[in-house]
Amino acid sequence: MSPSDPKRQSRERYSLQRLRKGRAERKNKERKSERLRESIRKGRKFFIATVVTELLIVCLFAAFAVHKSSIQAHRERVVPEVSESSSSARNTSDDDYYITTLLPETSESPVVSTSPPKVIKHREEPHEYAMFMDVHVMIFIGFGFLMTFLRRYGYSSVGLNMLVSALSIQWAALATGFFHMENGKIPIAIDSILSADLATAAVLISLGAVLGKTSPLQLLVMAVGEIAVFATNEWLGLHIFKAVDAGGSIFVHVFGAYFGLAVSFVLCRGGTEKHHSSNEGASYRSDLFAMIGTIFLWIFWPSFNAALVTGDQQHRAIINTYFSLAACCVTAFAVSAAVTKGFKFDMVHIQNATLAGGVAVGTAADMMVQPYGALLIGMAAGTLSVFGYHFLQPFLLSKINLHDTCGVHNLHGMPGVMAGLVGAIMAGIASETDYSYSLYLQFPARAPPANSSEYTEIFQALNSVQPGDNRSAQAQAGYQLLALGCTMVIAIVAGLVMGFILRLPALSQVPPELLYDDKFTWEVPEVGDEEGCSASTGERPAASIYRPDGKRADQVLEIDS
Structure with missing residues (x-):
């Protein structure tokens, strides 16, 4: 038999192919086994960390938290x-x-x-309950669905939002309560859980900056650390500086945005491979789901800004936020069409910039900005936010590698700073001519000191006024700016530190190939294409139906478009 015998050559080729195929199969099995082992290690870490954290919170509640007495909680x-x-x-x-x-x-x-x-x-x-429920809906539905714009990250957007929120509201009730203890105990009432929801909003804003780039374990660590810093900064601003921030634009939005941006800046150090992925994109249906979150937030935002104030202040906060949001929505549509090629609307602008008016009016929401002033604030906020998404965000990504998944800088950061500046201006021009004696309810630090003739006169007319520091309008404006500046500095420094903590290998880093992908943490049903559904026909081409033997039985499912 000659070496060139065709049958011998065919057998050799076949043997070589089988050998290569066997090697490839062994390598695939080894990779699958390694992924399974890594998944088990990751799951154990998350389970242990979550259970231990929850048990510690239970112990802290048992040691410190009590219901308010009937006299305190219910008059x-x-x-x-x-x-x-x-x-x-x-x-x-x-x-x-x-x-x-x-x-x-x-x-x-x-x-x-x-x-x-x-x-x-x-x-x-209780009258706080209605406001609390509005804010609660914003936290779990509004923020959750707003983040579902990533086409392969819908499970995580809604699910991890729920997980982080549930942990944060417990820890926030304690962390903020430690600064308001009575006889060594933290009194818990509806206003306590309302404040906890507002603190949780800051964490969710930060989550938006790192969405898709962090594991559940990293998010839990970030939430615990951020809430502690948030509570300290809020106490500093409200009780030391005695700044006024009815809608939380300074202490919630500015803090959450710049904390999250600082974390993202550290996590993405080392080049674009740290954050770039083909998964980072939207589909027709994922954008539609995100609009559900936008509309929920847009509807309930007046309650967010008015939840912590009462009486005339609450009345003004609701009206001012209402008109600011309306003007912002109209302006965002107009500016989006103006800056987009072909004069068409950009869904990113509409999902986010339409909400910027609620942030921008927050600090001054309960002040005498007048309805026309609220409309002007909303118009400016809508313009600023669209410009941020269209021009500033790509610039920051290319120049300093600052990756912001949800664009929190444009929705919460810059409008929050704008709100702080508007609040300082309104504080600087506030007078008894506009507010009468309620000026000293609006700005408690401006009230005269106790045992003064001025305070006695005011107290006789309005007995709910408490003694203050006798600040001038200009001094109050200065403290408003000081609170804004300190909040930004504290948020950035704390965020940088947290970013380095989250880079620790023990905290289950997300591999580059699974960025913005639910497969890293969820059991995801297999589909025939990346988006799962065709946007034009509404069909799911090949839904994977698993048989008992583990094999697929592909079927076509018709879905109503």
């Missing part, structure tokens, strides 16, 4: 004894949580009684 109005000049039934204010009624009620003249009156207590919902 109870007891009707005094009836006299001949009094009525048998007293009207109660709308703010009372209990309505009390004197029994029995007759048409005859009341008789003086020496025994305590009988009181029936009708429980009403």
